[in-house]
Amino acid sequence: MQFINFLKGVWQRMFPLKDIKQALGVKLAITDDMMQSIEMWQKCFAGQAFWLSDSVISLRLEQAITREFANITLNEMTASVSNDKLQKIFETATEDLNSELQSGLATGAMVIKPLGGDKVQYISANAFVPIEFDARHRLAKVIFPEFKKIGDNYYTRLEYHSLDTEKGLTITNTAYVSASEGQLGREIPLAAVDEWASLPNAVTYPAMLRPAFGYFRTPIKNTIDGSSCGVSVYANDINLIRKIDTQFGRLDWEFESGERAIHVDAAAFKKEGTEKLNKRLYKAVDVDLGDNELFKDFSPAIRQSDITDGLNTYLRRLEFSVGLAYGDLSNPETVAKTATEIKSAKDRKYNTVSAIQKQLKYCLDDLVYALAFYNSLTTSGYTFVCDFKDxxxxxxxxxxxxxxxxxxxxxxxxxxxxxxxxxxxxxxxxxxxxxxxxxxx
Known part of the structure; x- marks a missing residue:
């Protein structure tokens, strides 16, 4: 409960959602439970899981999982635009797609938002507020908050995108100032902040029937709140990852506690020349070991095999659960070798990656359209082709x-x-x- 309250506090500082809802008169498409989950997934991805301590470190399995899926997804992808100018813009805009896709897989969704020319901004699910999804679970209305601290005041800009099949796309910008972090405060002119002065308060593009960005969501059922918000690829495996980190902590402790030591009678340390003894190896004890036993070796047996086997069992279970193949995270020398199990594992991974690729294709298709829009190329007659190998x-x-x-x-x-x-x-x-x-x- 303490951790959940902490997450809720982080979200409130980043997104004063109640204030945003009242200021813009909108109904949010995201619940408190979903917001807290997204923040938890992001913290796990950053190596800041709530279960970590001095004795339990993160194996960064969250990064390993998302990196493997991103690598396989993009290594098999070929994407091209028939218009040469738009192709160059697209190539530049997607240079960081691999690393940013990892964040999207970790938080459940991401937006690739054009900024003009070939510049884009990658925004993961913990940095935008969904307002409405269409029947295909595509993001139709969304708020992109921007925060600044100038002097002792906190400034917020809300960029609201609203796509309507009849009216087209409307983008509004509103600015606010507050003396306290986590509060929207009172509305002010955009010109109050130099960087926002040139932005329009509202603009409508009647011909736009698609969003002005690419939206990616993971192909995983949302069991948090049942909404169209995407969930992390490891959303259902947080407790298992916690067990694995804890099991590795046991292995680490086994090595540390089993480190060889020579127990020495405290009296022996008083003799001349003992100041050069390795204090890590030689440990003084106040127990009388007898005249003939000033030194006593301590070399306990290390139970590495049992702990490692348990760790590997957990890793295999994690691979199965997230849709990876055996050996992607676990020791490949211990994976099942039967033809049936090998095929089943590869089929599982192929199905997961194929579903991710399908969602990414939707995202990139919308991104190309948005790039064409911002570069006056929507009527150029371009075609976008995106294929994946198997x-x-x-x-x-x-x-x-x-x-x-x-x-x-x-x-x-x-x-x-x-x-x-x-x-x-x-x-x-x-x-x-x-x-x-x-x-x-």
Missing amino acids: SILTDEQTERTQDIQDLSLGIMKPEEYRAKWYGEDEKTAKKNLPQASEVVD
Whole structure:
């Protein structure tokens, strides 16, 4: 409860939601529970999970998960715009797509918002306020807050995008000032802040039937509040990640507590020359060890194997839960080797990545449209093509083909091939190899 209250306080400082709702007369499409969850996912992603302590450090599994999904998603993507000028703008605008997509996967959603020319701003779910989604769960109305502190005052600008199928796109800008952080305060002219002086109070684009940004949301069911807000790719696995960090803490403690030491009678330290003894290895004790036992070795057995096995079991469970393949996070030498399990793991990862790619394609399609709009190229007749490969599945066939070549060259033994692809140990595989007569027949 203390942590949840802390998160709620952070959100209130960033987004005075009650004030925003009253000032603009809008109904929010995000609940308190969802806001707190987004902030928690973001903190976990930044290595600031609430369960961390001196004895429990973060393994940064949240970054490992999002990085793996982002890498696979984008490594298989080819995207192009038929208009050369728009293509160059798009390439520049998406240079940081990989790292920013990781943030979007961590917080559940992100917006890629053009700023004019080839400049864009990547905004993850913890930095915008959704107001309304359409029937396809696309963001139709949203507020982008901007905060500044000048002197002792806190300034807020609310950029509100409202897309209507009949009226088009309307963008309004309002500014506010408060003497206290976390409060919207009173409305002031945009000109009160130099950087906002040139912005229009309101502008409408009747011909715009799509948003002026690209919106990405994770393809994961929202069980937090059932809304269209995206959820983190590890939203359902926070407790499991906590267990893994804690288990690693046990492993770390096992090494530390089992560190070799030589217990020395305190009297021995009084003798000449002992000041050069390694204080980490030699530890003085006030117990009388006897005249013949001034030194006593302390070298306990380390239970590394049991703790490591438990850690690896947790990691495999996490891989299954988030949609990764076995070996992406866990020790690849201990993963299942049967052909059925290998195929199942790769299918699981392929399905997850394919769903992410589908949502990203929607986002980039809208982004290109928005870039064309800001660069007066919407009527240029451009086409946008975005395709993805399926190397996650084809890698298995490629590997098997290579093994067959190695088999024919004598580099791989028949029993090794059979053991690998038929899920048998080498002894069983060798026994099940066809006899020469069977091959001839």
